[in-house]
Every structure is written in C-alpha cells, then in structure tokens.
Amino acid sequence: EVQLVESGGGLVQPGGSLRLSCAASGFTFSRYSMNWVRQAPGKGLEWLSYISSSSSTIYYADSLKGRFTISRDNAKNSLYLQMNSLRAEDTAVYYCARDASGYDWGQGTLVTVSS
C-alpha cells in the first residue's frame, strides 16, 4: 500500500522558516517524480513545486519567488520542502503527491503563519 506522510507543519511567525518532510513507502520512491501542493483554508488546490526522480529537474510556481526549495533523499525515501520568509498567505495544508498526474497524496500537514 502506498503511503505518503507529511510532517513538519505548525505555527510560525511571519518571516520565519519551516522544513516540511514527506515520508514515502509502498512503492519504489526513486522511480517517481514528486510534487508539493497546498490548499489554503476553504480554497482550491495550488501546485507549488516538482522534482524529478533523480532531482535533475525542478520546477517552482512563480508565486513562490524563490522562497521555497524542494529536495529529496532517495536513500531515505523522503521528500522535503524548505520554506523561508513565510507570510500569512502561506497558511495552508501542504500535501506531497506522487507523480505529476497526482497518483497518490498524503494526508497533509498544516502550516499556520501568524504572529
């Protein structure tokens, strides 16, 4: 059974940083691209970033303006999202998703940016 488990969310002050993790199991992690997607409270889905299976190709949403960095460790079956200079509008549930087509999704981790 495929499992994606996000962690690392929480309450952070504006301007602060967080590092999200996504632990993968049930499939050969190193063979799949991965994505981060977020959902603000009561809103739709917003794609944030993509990383290829070997980390050779990375894309970001323009709206992030260089504040977020995606990475992965295939030896640890883990995906990461380093988030810096956080703003109130970054408050959302953050999901990791397998493959660009969205084959599997984690339960999400809530990030709240507030003073």
Place this chain on the structure above:
Amino acid sequence: DIVMTQTPLSSPVTLGQPASISCRSSQSLVHSDGNTYLSWLQQRPGQPPRLLIYKISNRFSGVPDRFSGSGAGTDFTLKISRVEAEDVGVYYCMQATQFPLTFGPGTKVDIK
C-alpha cells in the same frame, strides 16, 4: 500558464442519478509525447485529494467503474453513472502537460 475552468461549480444530484462535470483548458493539453495529461481528483470533506482518472480516461487503482473520463484537446468531462452518497465532495480537474501544473476551481457535488 494554462488556465483550467470547470462547469458547473456546484452540482446538487439525486442519489442513483448520473452527474457530469466539464473541464476546459485555455490551450491544448496534448503533450509533445502524444499523451494528454489531464487528471480528475476527488476531495471528500475533510480528506486529502484522491486521484480518480489520469490521462483523460484511465481509472486509477481502486476507483469504481461508475466514474469515467472523456474528452480531447481542450475539453474534458468526468461522468458519474449513478451517484452514491460517498461521492459527495469537490472534484478538480488538473493538467500536467505543462509546468506550472494547474487545477480547475473545483466542482462541489452534493445530494439534493
């Protein structure tokens, strides 16, 4: 960026009756590799999204056959042949043909 639109945005349906959601993209979703990367996702209340359909019409593992996808180019449709209570939620179309990946605004399906 490719803009995805959906109609309707809200769809009250009767149990056992069919339902249909349309999705339109601002440009063709045919990739240079010949595939069309259009997916449909379901998000039940309080749950994460779940993939139903990928590449227009391919049902993902475990998805009931009452869900079907069709379309081509810029126009796509998700159909539920007979709506069940567990189908309540928000349905999103998503394109993965071109980065940035983009989602439709979502269609809320509930029971009349």
